[in-house]
Amino acid sequence: xxxxxxxxxxxPAVARGGGRRKRLVWTPSQSDALRASFEQNPYPGMxxxxxxxxxIGVPEPRxxxxxxxxxxxxxxxxxxxxxxxxxxxxxxxxxxxxxxxTQSQTAVLLRAFEQERFPDxxxxxxxxxxxxxxxxxxxxxxxNQRARHPAPG
DNA sequence: CCGCTAACGTAATCATACC
DNA sequence: GGTATGATTACGTTAGCGG
Numbered sequence: 001x002x003x004x005x006x007x008x009x010x011x012p013a014v015a016r017g018g019g020r021r022k023r024l025v026w027t028p029s030q031s032d033a034l035r036a037s038f039e040q041n042p043y044p045g046m047x048x049x050x051x052x053x054x055x056i057g058v059p060e061p062r063x064x065x066x067x068x069x070x071x072x073x074x075x076x077x078x079x080x081x082x083x084x085x086x087x088x089x090x091x092x093x094x095x096x097x098x099x100x101x102t103q104s105q106t107a108v109l110l111r112a113f114e115q116e117r118f119p120d121x122x123x124x125x126x127x128x129x130x131x132x133x134x135x136x137x138x139x140x141x142x143x144n145q146r147a148r149h150p151a152p153g
Numbered sequence: 154c155c156g157c158t159a160a161c162g163t164a165a166t167c168a169t170a171c172c
Numbered sequence: 173g174g175t176a177t178g179a180t181t182a183c184g185t186t187a188g189c190g191g
Contacts, residue, residue, distance in 0.1 A: 023159055098178050
C-alpha cells in the first residue's frame with residue numbers, strides 16, 4: 001500500500017503500529033503554570049521547559065508537546081482574526097543538547113526500524129529500555145529516520 | 154453524541170559534529 | 173565546503189477525556 005507523503009497524512013492506525021502514549025489530563029494548577037510560562041515566552045528553551053516540568057511534576061517532553069500544540073492554537077487564532085503573530089521575541093533560548101547515539105544503540109534502533117517504521121508507545125519504551133535512551137529521543141529518531149529513509153515501493 | 158486537545162504524523166529547516 | 177544526523181518549527185490528523 002502507498003505510504004504517506006503529505007503532512008499529517010491520514011492512515012489507518014493499524015498501518016501506524018497502533019497504541020499511543022496514554023493521554024495526559026492537566027490539573028487546573030498545571031494549566032495555569034503552563035499558560036503563565038507561555039505568556040512569558042512561547043518558545044522556551046530546554047532549561048525553561050525542564051524547570052517548568054519539574055515545578056508542575058510532569059516529564060519535560062510533555063511540556064514541549066504542550067508548547068507546540070499551544071503555539072498551533074494561537075497561530076490559528078491569530079490567522080483567523082487577521083492578527084500578526086509576533087513570533088520568537090528576544091534571544092532564542094538554548095536547545096536540548098544534541099544526544100550522542102552510539103553505534104550499538106543505532107544498531108538496535110535500525111533493527112527495530114526494519115521491522116516497524118511506526119513503533120507504538122510500548123515498542124518505543126522497550127527500545128528506550130534496551131538502548132538506555134529516553135523514549136522521546138527514540139521517537140524523534142524514528143521521525144528523522146522515516147523522513148530520510150522513505151520506504152521503498 | 155460531540156468539542157476540545159494531547160499525541161502524533163510530515164516537510165522543512167536549524168544546529169552540531171566531523172572530515 | 174560537504175555530509176550525517178539530532179532538534180525544532182509550522183501545521184495537519186488521530187484518538188480519548190469529559191461535558
